[in-house]
Amino acid sequence: HTVSARWPASHPFYTQRSSRFSPLLFTETVRQALGLLAHTAYNVPPDYRMGWDSYRSSVDPEALRAHSGFSDVVLTVRHRSHKARRPGGPVRLMAEVDAVRDGAYLGTAEIHYTAFPPALYDRLRGGRTDSRTAFAEALRPEAPVPAHLVHRVRTGDVVLSPTPEENIWQLRTETSHRVLFDHPHDHVPGMVLLEAAHQASLLTVGSGEAQFTGARFD
Template identity: 55%
Template sequence: MATDTTGRSGAGTRIPEGSTGLLVRKAVRTEALITSWDGISGDAQTVSAHWPARHPFYVQSGRYSPLLVTETIRQALALLSHTQHDIPLDHRLGWERLRCDIEPGGLRAGHAPAAIELLITYTAVTRRRLGSVHLTARVVALRDGVRLATADVRYTTHPPMIYDRLRGAYADAGEAFARALPLTAPVPPPRVGRTEEKDVVLTPTGTAHTWTLRLDTGHTVLFDHPHDHVPGMVLLEAAGQAALAEAMPRACVAVCFDTTFQRYVEFDQPCLITAEPAEPDERGRARVEVTALQAGRPAFTSTVTTEPVPPSP
């Protein structure tokens, strides 16, 4: 069924050819995961997505990265913000709060793409006089009909006038992106659950439980277009990698991110990532408190829960 001229969905609406990346904020078309959406009611929608069977960043050792869950949710919420809530495409979206609980068994990659369905219910939508919108959503993610994850997200959208005032000297994405600090050395990839150095977002500092944020702005998955600040998805990846480093030598997977985004992380200043050590419980689960500090101030905090990698079936 085609989308009507207002952009609102009907049953089984597919994203119009050529507009996918714009609606989900991805410049590289192959990184857009959302395929269609259905309007259930004014507050609830079902969004369909596909996960590729192979991907250089999101699939390793036969498993999907937990970050793919949060990226799918991010894309779905961006889509619905524009198509269901009439938020213009030039508004800037930013997360304030995210809790995402993941079933690790659902992260196994197969020989064919995985079908993902998100049931998204908006529990609050508050519109401000000058155009900003504050939204809260509950997400239930299914993979082939089986629960994969649940999430609660609070985010804000700002019109250009307000966003530019908030960002001040950093408002121009091209200029802010160009001021990124030189790329630093990575932590050994296996220590943070990675196989390639290019995918590591932490640099060792010589201090236990502390790293600096490593930003490879040429990474076409994490940075597929210029940003005026470090994206929240990169910060979540950093939190996950820090938690896996704390779990070593045990092989673990991140199964919960409980995160608050307090301020923007800039490209032109060092950002420290710290983790509080945590002893695993009798099941091998551990809760690691991860904090990002920039210019001496907390930028985000995330409680990351890890558990042992499930055995192969």
């Protein structure tokens, strides 16, 4: 399948100080494309909940340069596996993605993910699936690490708080953030966790314009 996307000249969250897009914008594009295809190409019901089991990606840093005007991103998605154990049960999928931006190579990704029916998802979450209740009960975020240390301008874009221990940070869940929490969730979104890993990497590397060209989790 082929999925088209359009990137803006600048993104309010995923544009870095170096005038490049974060590689996580590619990840977010892949995430949205897989959600679209799961429902339209593989008939996964719209009330099923998606969960990623593993993810790895690689991007060309030159293809992440921001420039004036919109740019067209085209994803070629191949699902190598699509299994449902029984009718009404979870659906397990594995996808490989190749992407180009304005005709030039952008990156690749491989994702193993599962679509959970509502009843199973509720059991897995122990009944804690009310997103509005979860938002209302979310802990108030602690003070962030200095924004410039994670290449950010706005403190609201920082997802880590310092701790007394070296190279250990606390996750900040700023539920009012319009990109990371664009709607209520019953859990911390995976993109927030990936951004936290990204910022922790920057804190570990130290000063300078470090470039990250991929992501992986299992």
